[in-house]
Amino acid sequence: MSTIAVAGGTGGIGKTIVEALLQERKYRVVVLTQNNPKEDPVLRQTQQIQINYNDIDSIVETLEKHAVHTIISAIGIYTEEAAQSQMNLVQAAEKSSDTKRFVPSEYSFIQTEDLLPHDPSIKYWLDAAELLKKTKLQYTRVCPGVLMDYWGMPRVRTNIHQHVLGIDVANCWAGIPGDGNDKMSVTYSYDLAAYIVKLLDLEEWPEFSIFAGDDITFNELLKLAEEARGKKFDVVYDCAENIKAGQVTVPPFLTGVSEEEAREMTVLVSRLTIAGAFNLPKERMNALFPDIKPVKMREFLLNTWKDEA
Known part of the structure; x- marks a missing residue:
């Protein structure tokens, strides 16, 4: 063993x-x-x-x-x-x-x-x-993109610390970086953990182990979140110029973090989003482990928020 x-x-x-x-x-x-x-x-x-x-x-x-x-x-x-x-x-x-x-x-x-x-x-x-x-x-360096968990908090099963990344599904609010059309790869933390365990079975490891549950934009995510909650969200967009200057809209509903911490996180995530950092290459390792069926964003949101619609 x-x-x-x-x-x-x-x-x-x-x-x-x-x-x-x-x-x-x-x-x-x-x-x-x-x-x-x-x-x-x-x-x-x-x-x-x-x-x-x-x-x-x-x-x-x-x-x-x-x-x-x-x-x-x-x-x-x-x-x-x-x-x-x-x-x-x-x-x-x-x-x-x-x-x-x-x-x-x-x-x-x-x-x-x-x-x-x-x-x-x-x-x-x-x-x-x-x-x-x-x-x-x-x-091997494991790359799953952004963890879906952030859009299921505080209801979803997770060990991840709570932050608002662009969209606060619990409070029906969205502060979207750029035009909202930048692609992001997203994965639920428990699917990521399952993939990491499977990596242990491989004799050789690549430099990067890339997995993703789904690929989505903030605009697409917003539509799914509104569908899951059954209502329209309050939405603001932060333009790329403001993001580069560090001028972002801080989420109004903060849980467990200070306003300054929320601002720093929002600036960081916004800059990386419009830089395309979260859009992972399509050459991924999901296919090596077909027994793992990673949850898609729509299913994740509907399952998490079905009692709140």
Whole structure:
């Protein structure tokens, strides 16, 4: 039985990946965390291991003690410190005699240098990818586009932190970037997790593992959301010039985030949307795993909001 370690597996997409791994029953699942172990019915089925990301040698010792074959990183890379934690984890995996594979924490679009002006934090992901290239580890960068979950909150089953990305389905409001016709690839987090587990069966990994549940524009998404809710939304459009200048419409209904955090997120998502970053290449790996039937956007919205129409 192979041991899979999920770094940052106590919440967010990491916990969703842990749930999917546990369903397989053929992996021993350990969760690497820098915090104290959590009391949780899902995590109770794993072994939670508290580690110090600043101590590479102790991480190596932990990986070898538990014979970790594959690391799936789901560390939230929002700061320089978090980015360094993942870099240290890569170095530890390279030194470990047991660890052969590594999935870095990305789970979005294909990060490239030309997108750095839109999102300087892309540097964190590029640095990790460059480091992985220099190791003997097999690795793959998983790209599902935008997670559908954001348009199902707070009703949908998810571990993802709540944000409004363009359309607030719960409050029937939309602030759409550009003309609303930029294509986005979208995937439900539980479908993404199912695909990641399937990747473990492959003998070889491509540099990028691209999956998507659907492709859609904000205008198309708005129509589906209005259909699901049975009413017209209040809609504003932010033009490309304003978005580039950082002048965006902040969602009026905020849950768990400050207005400034919501503004920063809206600017970031809007810039990446009009830059085409979320429109993934059509060469995808869905066909390799035909038993996974990813949910489409319309089905996702109708199922989530059927009692609210």
